[in-house]
Amino acid sequence: MKIVVLPKQTFDTEAKITLDAAGKINREGVNLIMNPYDEFAVEEALRLKEKHGGEVTVVSFGGPKVPDILRQALAMGADKAVHVGDEGLEEIDEHTTATILAKLLRDLEYDLILAGWRAIDDGSAQVAGRVAEILGLPMVNMVIKLDIAEGKAVASREIEGGYEVVEVPLPAVITAQKGLNEPRYPTMKGIMQAKKKPMQKLTIADLGLGGEEVAPKVRARRYYLPSPRSQGKIITGEPAEAAAELVRLLREEAKVV
Amino acid sequence: MISFKLTEEQEQIRKLARSFAEKEIIPIAAEYDEKEEIPWHIVEKAHALGLMNRTVPVEYGGQGLDHVTDAIVAEELAYGCLGISGALGANGLALAPILIAGTPEQKEKFLKPFCAKPQLAAFCLTEPNAGSDVASISTTAVRDGDYYVINGRKCFITNGGIASLYTVFATVDKSKGLKGITAFIVPGDTPGISMGRKEKKMGDRASHVAEVIFEDVRVPKENVLWSEGQGFKIAMMTLDRTRPIVGAAAVGVARRALEEAIKYSKQRVQFGKPICENQAIQFMLADMATKVETARLLVWYACWLLDQGLPVSKIGAMAKMYAADVAMSVTVDAVQIFGGYGYMRDYPVEKLMRDAKILQIYEGTNQIQRIVIARNLLA
Numbered sequence: 001m002k003i004v005v006l007p008k009q010t011f012d013t014e015a016k017i018t019l020d021a022a023g024k025i026n027r028e029g030v031n032l033i034m035n036p037y038d039e040f041a042v043e044e045a046l047r048l049k050e051k052h053g054g055e056v057t058v059v060s061f062g063g064p065k066v067p068d069i070l071r072q073a074l075a076m077g078a079d080k081a082v083h084v085g086d087e088g089l090e091e092i093d094e095h096t097t098a099t100i101l102a103k104l105l106r107d108l109e110y111d112l113i114l115a116g117w118r119a120i121d122d123g124s125a126q127v128a129g130r131v132a133e134i135l136g137l138p139m140v141n142m143v144i145k146l147d148i149a150e151g152k153a154v155a156s157r158e159i160e161g162g163y164e165v166v167e168v169p170l171p172a173v174i175t176a177q178k179g180l181n182e183p184r185y186p187t188m189k190g191i192m193q194a195k196k197k198p199m200q201k202l203t204i205a206d207l208g209l210g211g212e213e214v215a216p217k218v219r220a221r222r223y224y225l226p227s228p229r230s231q232g233k234i235i236t237g238e239p240a241e242a243a244a245e246l247v248r249l250l251r252e253e254a255k256v257v
Numbered sequence: 258m259i260s261f262k263l264t265e266e267q268e269q270i271r272k273l274a275r276s277f278a279e280k281e282i283i284p285i286a287a288e289y290d291e292k293e294e295i296p297w298h299i300v301e302k303a304h305a306l307g308l309m310n311r312t313v314p315v316e317y318g319g320q321g322l323d324h325v326t327d328a329i330v331a332e333e334l335a336y337g338c339l340g341i342s343g344a345l346g347a348n349g350l351a352l353a354p355i356l357i358a359g360t361p362e363q364k365e366k367f368l369k370p371f372c373a374k375p376q377l378a379a380f381c382l383t384e385p386n387a388g389s390d391v392a393s394i395s396t397t398a399v400r401d402g403d404y405y406v407i408n409g410r411k412c413f414i415t416n417g418g419i420a421s422l423y424t425v426f427a428t429v430d431k432s433k434g435l436k437g438i439t440a441f442i443v444p445g446d447t448p449g450i451s452m453g454r455k456e457k458k459m460g461d462r463a464s465h466v467a468e469v470i471f472e473d474v475r476v477p478k479e480n481v482l483w484s485e486g487q488g489f490k491i492a493m494m495t496l497d498r499t500r501p502i503v504g505a506a507a508v509g510v511a512r513r514a515l516e517e518a519i520k521y522s523k524q525r526v527q528f529g530k531p532i533c534e535n536q537a538i539q540f541m542l543a544d545m546a547t548k549v550e551t552a553r554l555l556v557w558y559a560c561w562l563l564d565q566g567l568p569v570s571k572i573g574a575m576a577k578m579y580a581a582d583v584a585m586s587v588t589v590d591a592v593q594i595f596g597g598y599g600y601m602r603d604y605p606v607e608k609l610m611r612d613a614k615i616l617q618i619y620e621g622t623n624q625i626q627r628i629v630i631a632r633n634l635l636a
């Protein structure tokens with residue numbers, strides 16, 4: 001079985017977000033990691049490979065540090081990696097990313113495409129869906145259990161108040177939700193072997209793309225940080241009176257009840 | 258020529274060790290400190306991931322790391338817990354004599370099966386009356402045909418009595434002094450080995466330290482390292498090789514104390530502002546951070562010398578001594594910054610302070626390191 005995983009490099013969950021002079025998100029000195037939902041996707045791909053045999057390819061579009069997360073996936077056990085660089089692209093959106101990934105995927109063989117259901121940075125949860133749409137593939141979102149048998153994927157997903165089990169023919173796009181699995185650590189041996197595994201570097205031009213095709217359709221006009229949390233208020237007095245005062249403040253000042 | 262840029266593999270390995278410390282070690286460190294036990298499940302996990310037997314060549318089942326990379330791992334694991342990192346790392350000390358002096362046959366025979374499983378090894382040098390003064394050891398090895406028969410009592414042995422493999426230093430002729438000391442490889446299941454008293458320690462409590470008693474322990478003559486009388490040299494070469502890694506662990510302990518102190522000083526409000534807004538606290542933090550950085554430089558330099566095959570005795574002794582002193586002073590300062598809370602076991606820094614003390618004592622006390630350094634200076 002041939003599986004392609006689409007991990008994205010994101011800010012560390014503990015990164016402190018700041019804006020630069022131009023009002024853009026400051027990437028300077030920020031620790032970058034593999035998007036945690038994509039780690040679930042990589043792990044699931046490896047488990048499926050261990051069960052059914054096959055090959056896992058990791059593909060990512062982005063800047064010069066992207067090979068770090070691809071190497072992490074290779075160290076975990078993926079077989080090969082492709083990095084599509086973002087050289088020459090000033091601005092991108094989900095359309096850009098999905099167009100590029102889908103174009104590359106047309107040249108790859110796959111039975112299954114796995115991704116995280118969303119990236120923790122922009123949180124748009126669009127890329128995997130758009131890729132499925134462009135490639136005309138069935139798609140199941142936010143999966144917490146996945147079984148593959150006889151050319152079909154049976155996937156469980158959480159829905160309001162319960163679970164839904166769906167079946168789709170392969171090839172399909174599946175996105176991972178927390179709970180799908182517990183990602184493994186790359187082993188020391190895996191880390192050493194990763195450097196011998198193939199990592200291909202492509203440009204957008206190599207894919208025959210450019211210009212309007214990859215121009216973003218959505219543009220961010222402004223970024224701003226949440227206003228700093230103001231000092232908390234401590235209500236003193238007898239519990240009953242304090243509770244009454246709290247309710248009054250919630251109603252009249254905070255206007256939340 | 259000088260570069261502090263880690264390779265991609267070193268970055269990945271550091272990340273592995275760091276997340277292992279954060280996710281696996283830190284959550285259980287206080288519990289095993291209290292219980293004074295080795296967390297076996299951590300040993301098993303660490304072994305499976307390749308965090309043990311790190312400098313043993315790959316062909317013998319180790320990870321084949323260079324010493325700089327080993328130091329990176331040791332710092333991260335000790336950041337999590339010195340005792341647990343010691344339990345995982347003690348094999349490094351115990352196996353070093355075999356790596357240094359073992360024949361290919363000895364390595365194949367002893368290292369390979371040992372490294373294949375999560376097992377512990379022990380380095381048996383110290384005796385009740387021979388600590389710093391190694392030449393005074395009185396454990397004897399008497400030749401009997403194709404065997405040596407070992408008798409004696411070793412104390413303060415990390416993994417003592419629970420190890421699967423021992424490297425043992427004994428004298429074949431006490432009258433010869435240093436020239437009588439001989440190193441042996443002794444499998445843990447050899448009849449006659451038993452555990453004496455298990456020590457109750459101040460810190461470093463998730464590692465196991467005990468007496469080891471040797472009673473008519475018969476060891477084939479093929480298990481001698483190099484030859485009779487080479488034991489002292491092997492022990493000194495072993496310590497030259499492992500001291501920088503003790504230094505690396507010390508950097509880990511110190512860095513943890515520094516980070517805890519920074520975090521706490523930003524949260525703790527006294528006199529209407531976080532205590533970190535007092536210059537008195539800021540200067541302490543500045544000094545602590547400078548010590549951590551300089552200690553790491555010396556440790557990495559010593560490891561680099563080892564990797565280059567250059568003489569390391571002096572710089573290695575400096576790295577161990579300086580980093581251990583840094584760990585001690587930085588952890589004491591961290592407790593101070595925590596105030597009364599720092600003294601309490603619910604907060605992490607009192608353990609760091611207890612743990613740090615051992616770094617100034619084992620693998621040669623800091624006084625002995627100064628002797629080594631001075632001897633090098635005056636030679």
Ligand SMILES: Cc1cc2nc3c(=O)[nH]c(=O)nc-3n(C[C@H](O)[C@H](O)[C@H](O)COP(=O)(O)OP(=O)(O)OC[C@H]3O[C@@H](n4cnc5c(N)ncnc54)[C@H](O)[C@@H]3O)c2cc1C
Pocket residue numbers: 379380381382383385387388389390412413414415416458461466615618619620621622623624625
């Ligand atoms: C937790 C722990 C784990 C250990 N693990 C091992 C192990 O796995 N294997 C092993 O073989 N040993 C181990 N040891 C033993 C350790 O290496 C010794 O404790 C250490 O070398 C000091 O020896 P000692 O305790 O006999 O102290 P002593 O040698 O009696 O020293 C006492 C004091 O006198 C000072 N001193 C001694 N001689 C001089 C001198 N000439 N000039 C100036 N000062 C001097 C020392 O610096 C020290 O301050 C361990 C010890 C501990 C506590």
Ligand SMILES: Cc1cc2nc3c(=O)[nH]c(=O)nc-3n(C[C@H](O)[C@H](O)[C@H](O)COP(=O)(O)OP(=O)(O)OC[C@H]3O[C@@H](n4cnc5c(N)ncnc54)[C@H](O)[C@@H]3O)c2cc1C
Pocket residue numbers: 525527528532535537538593594595596597598600
């Ligand atoms: C074992 C024990 C027994 C005790 N017994 C008693 C008792 O019987 N009765 C009682 O009332 N209390 C008792 N205490 C409390 C003790 O007096 C306090 O812990 C101590 O006064 C420090 O206060 P703190 O712990 O809140 O630290 P903090 O005041 O929070 O201080 C934290 C750190 O910040 C530093 N700091 C604070 N303000 C400044 C500043 N302006 N400039 C520079 N540095 C600053 C401190 O020196 C310290 O290093 C006890 C504490 C312990 C640990």
